[in-house]
Each structure stands twice: as C-alpha cells, then as structure tokens.
Amino acid sequence: MTTSAELTGHSVLVVGTGGIARRTAQSARDAGADVVLAGRDPGRTASAAAAAGARPETVDLSDEGSIAALAGRLGRVDHVVNLAAAPANGPLRDLGHAALVRAFDAKVFGPALLAGRLDIGRSLTLFSGFIAWRPAAERVAMATANGATAFLAQALAVELAPVRVNAISPGVVDSGSWDGLGAAKEGFLAATAERNPARRSGTVDDLAQAALFAMTNPFLTATTLHVDGGGRFA
Numbered sequence: 001m002t003t004s005a006e007l008t009g010h011s012v013l014v015v016g017t018g019g020i021a022r023r024t025a026q027s028a029r030d031a032g033a034d035v036v037l038a039g040r041d042p043g044r045t046a047s048a049a050a051a052a053g054a055r056p057e058t059v060d061l062s063d064e065g066s067i068a069a070l071a072g073r074l075g076r077v078d079h080v081v082n083l084a085a086a087p088a089n090g091p092l093r094d095l096g097h098a099a100l101v102r103a104f105d106a107k108v109f110g111p112a113l114l115a116g117r118l119d120i121g122r123s124l125t126l127f128s129g130f131i132a133w134r135p136a137a138e139r140v141a142m143a144t145a146n147g148a149t150a151f152l153a154q155a156l157a158v159e160l161a162p163v164r165v166n167a168i169s170p171g172v173v174d175s176g177s178w179d180g181l182g183a184a185k186e187g188f189l190a191a192t193a194e195r196n197p198a199r200r201s202g203t204v205d206d207l208a209q210a211a212l213f214a215m216t217n218p219f220l221t222a223t224t225l226h227v228d229g230g231g232r233f234a
C-alpha cells in the first residue's frame, strides 16, 4: 500500500492476527514505525508478525493477567490498534453468557483494561463494525459489542486526553475471516458489492489506510470512522 503517513521513530502495537491486523502492521512498518504484533495463539502470531515485519508478542484480551504482563513488557507505546474479535453469531436461543463475554472481552473489556494498564503516548484505535448500525438476525452479540466499541472510543478519548482515541467501523472486508464460506465466498462478496453504495466490498488496504490516518491525524479523536462502503445503509 502506498501511504503518505509518517511514523518514523514511533512504536506501534497491533493486537490481532487477522488480515486487517497483518496489513495494518505492515503499513505501519512501511511508514517507518517499530511494530509489535500481539496475539493469543503463538503459531498464528509468529507467522502474522513475520509476514508484517513486526515483532511477535503474546496477549489474551480475556485475561487481565496477560494484559498486565504485556503492558509491563512493552513500557511506553506511541500507538495501539486493537483488531481482535471473537464473533458470537447464531440464533438468540443458543447465545450463552460465555459467548457474549468472549465477544465483549475482545472488543470492549480487554481494550478498556489494556488502555488502563499500558503507557500509551499518542493514539488508540479500536475496531468496531457496521453490524452495529445495520442490525441483522442472529448478530445480536456482535451488533452490541461493536456499538459498545464506538462508545468506548469516545469515553476513552475524554479520559485519556491528550491521547487520541477513535474507532474504525469496517463493512464487509475480504480479510480472510469469510474464508469459512468456501466456494460461497465470492458470491457473498459480489452480492455485498452490488448492495453497497460504494459498489464494492472492502479490502485490507482500505482499512489499514484508515488505521494509519487515525494514528497520524492530530485533530482526530473521539470519533468513529465508517469505512464500510456505505454498507450500514445497504
């Protein structure tokens, strides 16, 4: 990705091993940053970090001890981006307390704890999602966790000022997380593109570019960037 963002001399922590996390870490690295990529599975974290040119670290956002330990190992970090998500989709009657807590741990509780423990120098960027603004059947947990993420960003922006805190809300992005659809994935992405006002589905570059913008624009805080092709209105 070509970017005009300049992060030379800055340290960046990216949490998550998915496609958007990998591309965000790589783009921050390309912009000159010293990048740490943290995940909970050692194998997936090592390969994602290697692909992005980042240093691997360990964190489980559902574990307060793991969060505190990461904060202790890292010391001061200029920019933090959380891309962790633990989807809990399906019929409401099957939705248990544990799945709801996992969804909120990854997007809301874990990032709130991380923000309280870590010495963040410049910015924190959280990842929400369009489903909060366009509810759909069997998506209650993620709609609510993503909505809470946007409100967490604005609350933290006031609490942590002058550290800037924002949320990014992606639409459907071909990040690898839809690969479970198998042969149906291409049709799903094409149908999404047909409906979206932007007439396309998202790429990991679209979102990495937004994450770098959130890291580097000094007047952007307490807001949610909807990088969703208008999908919340489709």
Ligand SMILES: NC(=O)c1ccc[n+]([C@@H]2O[C@H](COP(=O)([O-])OP(=O)(O)OC[C@H]3O[C@@H](n4cnc5c(N)ncnc54)[C@H](OP(=O)(O)O)[C@@H]3O)[C@@H](O)[C@H]2O)c1
Pocket: 015, 016, 017, 018, 019, 020, 021, 039, 040, 041, 044, 059, 060, 061, 062, 082, 083, 084, 085, 086, 105, 106, 110, 127, 128, 129, 130, 131, 169, 170, 171, 172, 173, 174, 175, 176, 177
């Ligand atoms: N892709 C889309 O279409 C889309 C749409 C709307 C919103 N978003 C949001 O954009 C962000 C990135 O999406 P993506 O598709 O690139 O990601 P993804 O493939 O869904 O990856 C999610 C990541 O979260 C990690 N994770 C889950 N629970 C965790 C925990 N307790 N502690 C630490 N890590 C944890 C997973 O780790 P493991 O590998 O260990 O499971 C995985 O690396 C997410 O917040 C997602 O909800 C994406």
